[in-house]
Amino acid sequence: MIAIVNYGLSNVASVENMLKRITRELIVTTNDPDQIGMADKLILPGVGSFDRGIANLHDLGLSDAITYAVKVKGTPILGICLGMQILSLSSEEGRLPGLGLIDARFSRFTDSKIFKIPRMGWGWVSFKTTSALTKYGNGMSRFYFVHSYFCAECDPLQVAATCSYGMEYVCAFQRGNIYGVQFHPEKSHRYGQALLKGFIDL
Amino acid sequence: MSLCVRSREELTRLIPCVLLLNGAAVKTRKFKMPEYVGDPINIVKIFSDKCADELIVLDIGATVAAADPNYSLLEALCSQASMPMCYGGGIRSLKQAERLHQLGFERISVSAYALERPEFVKEYARCFGSQSIVITLDIEWSTLLRKYIITSHNRKRKWDLSICDALQRFQDLGAGELVISNTALDGTEAGYDQKLIQMCSNNSLLPIVPLGGASSVKDMQNAIQVSGASGAAAGSIFIYRKPHRAVLPNYPTHEFE
Numbered sequence: 001m002i003a004i005v006n007y008g009l010s011n012v013a014s015v016e017n018m019l020k021r022i023t024r025e026l027i028v029t030t031n032d033p034d035q036i037g038m039a040d041k042l043i044l045p046g047v048g049s050f051d052r053g054i055a056n057l058h059d060l061g062l063s064d065a066i067t068y069a070v071k072v073k074g075t076p077i078l079g080i081c082l083g084m085q086i087l088s089l090s091s092e093e094g095r096l097p098g099l100g101l102i103d104a105r106f107s108r109f110t111d112s113k114i115f116k117i118p119r120m121g122w123g124w125v126s127f128k129t130t131s132a133l134t135k136y137g138n139g140m141s142r143f144y145f146v147h148s149y150f151c152a153e154c155d156p157l158q159v160a161a162t163c164s165y166g167m168e169y170v171c172a173f174q175r176g177n178i179y180g181v182q183f184h185p186e187k188s189h190r191y192g193q194a195l196l197k198g199f200i201d202l
Numbered sequence: 203m204s205l206c207v208r209s210r211e212e213l214t215r216l217i218p219c220v221l222l223l224n225g226a227a228v229k230t231r232k233f234k235m236p237e238y239v240g241d242p243i244n245i246v247k248i249f250s251d252k253c254a255d256e257l258i259v260l261d262i263g264a265t266v267a268a269a270d271p272n273y274s275l276l277e278a279l280c281s282q283a284s285m286p287m288c289y290g291g292g293i294r295s296l297k298q299a300e301r302l303h304q305l306g307f308e309r310i311s312v313s314a315y316a317l318e319r320p321e322f323v324k325e326y327a328r329c330f331g332s333q334s335i336v337i338t339l340d341i342e343w344s345t346l347l348r349k350y351i352i353t354s355h356n357r358k359r360k361w362d363l364s365i366c367d368a369l370q371r372f373q374d375l376g377a378g379e380l381v382i383s384n385t386a387l388d389g390t391e392a393g394y395d396q397k398l399i400q401m402c403s404n405n406s407l408l409p410i411v412p413l414g415g416a417s418s419v420k421d422m423q424n425a426i427q428v429s430g431a432s433g434a435a436a437g438s439i440f441i442y443r444k445p446h447r448a449v450l451p452n453y454p455t456h457e458f459e
Contacts, residue, residue, distance in 0.1 A: 009330075013306035017281050047303060048330050116409045116432060118333035118378055121215050122255060144256075144286055146308060146333045187286045187308065189253045 003039035009048035033065035046082025051094030084180030107152035115166035118148040135198035143183035215433025218440040231389035252453040261291025280306030314354035327376030387415025403430030
């Protein structure tokens with residue numbers, strides 16, 4: 001059973017719709033800590049502001065459920081966009097700490113006339129390691145990005161992919177069963193489908 | 203300002219725009235004479251299968267009717283889309299916006315209401331983040347006033363606000379993007395008003411996307427590479443096929459695919 005965590009800020013429908021196209025596994029959208037505990041895989045999507053996301057997870061009792069499932073049970077988790085930020089230590093976007101499951105921190109892009117903020121658009125992603133995320137990839141991969149905050153610091157051993165927008169930065173990280181992607185695989189056609197398929201296969 | 207430092211793939215945002223009226227997909231000409239062009243669910247599926255970069259869905263009847271978005275139809279549209287989706291038409295509350303996000307729309311476009319109550323933009327950005335709010339400005343050249351003017355409600359209302367002031371205002375309020383919809387060029391395939399696009403991109407830090415008048419993919423690429431737009435939207439050239447203007451949703455294949 002794949003659980004998509006619904007904490008009130010996520011575009012769960014998009015993730016659900018794409019997953020339904022690539023797997024027959026049961027997909028559940030939930031904010032029930034018990035279901036999160038029972039899931040074989042977790043997806044943490046997200047659109048919105050960092051503090052609100054963290055606060056919602058705490059209020060719903062989900063931050064503990066997620067941390068337990070991921071650290072103790074070893075459940076694979078994929079954080080998408082805001083979800084990826086939430087897995088990290090902190091973000092300049094908010095004051096609350098992240099879940100701290102990945103040694104990374106997020107900062108705001110610097111205002112620029114050429115590279116406008118938020119970054120909105122497709123971009124090439126360069127994967128640094130072979131992993132579930134690259135299993136079905138076919139060489140160069142393109143994904144859709146929408147964000148103003150980016151991963152500015154990351155433990156080098158946890159960097160999974162980089163991309164470029166005025167400068168190179170980390171757009172995917174991984175630490176064992178914990179994955180985070182800055183871009184939106186659920187909005188990236190066949191590239192996103194390939195990535196999600198690799199994650200589902202774990 | 204030099205655009206040559208940006209890599210080619212960053213410049214790719216060719217965005218089909220699908221108009222809805224009473225649940226059907228339509229195409230207009232200068233915001234008038236809506237012509238039926240098909241089942242919107244099927245059209246969205248076609249654009250998704252063809253790997254369109256993004257899609258904008260605008261309900262052109264919603265604002266005037268002061269109606270809620272047609273959620274069940276929009277849900278069906280999103281279920282067919284594997285690319286980013288933006289919806290506009292009759293949005294007046296955060297509650298509506300939240301519902302649309304839950305359905306699967308990445309972004310919301312606000313037009314008339316952003317002019318009526320600009321603070322809504324700030325409230326929205328605080329709640330959902332700047333990147334998910336787009337302001338669509340319906341703009342036309344007024345030969346009488348010898349300047350560009352902003353309209354709303356299908357050109358029935360005119361606003362006493364200069365384009366530059368509007369750009370600054372919405373930038374300050376936290377909008378994520380501005381769609382410059384040229385009402386006089388709508389449906390004409392006569393070519394974008396590149397000067398208007400340049401003026402807007404030179405006077406705003408926000409991404410600018412033109413809509414209305416695109417004559418070809420090259421015209422759209424010029425808007426991006428020469429006039430400074432961040433993406434380009436079009437209806438007619440993606441819905442109709444020349445020379446007989448048959449309805450045939452189409453989308454160019456990227457060179458790298």
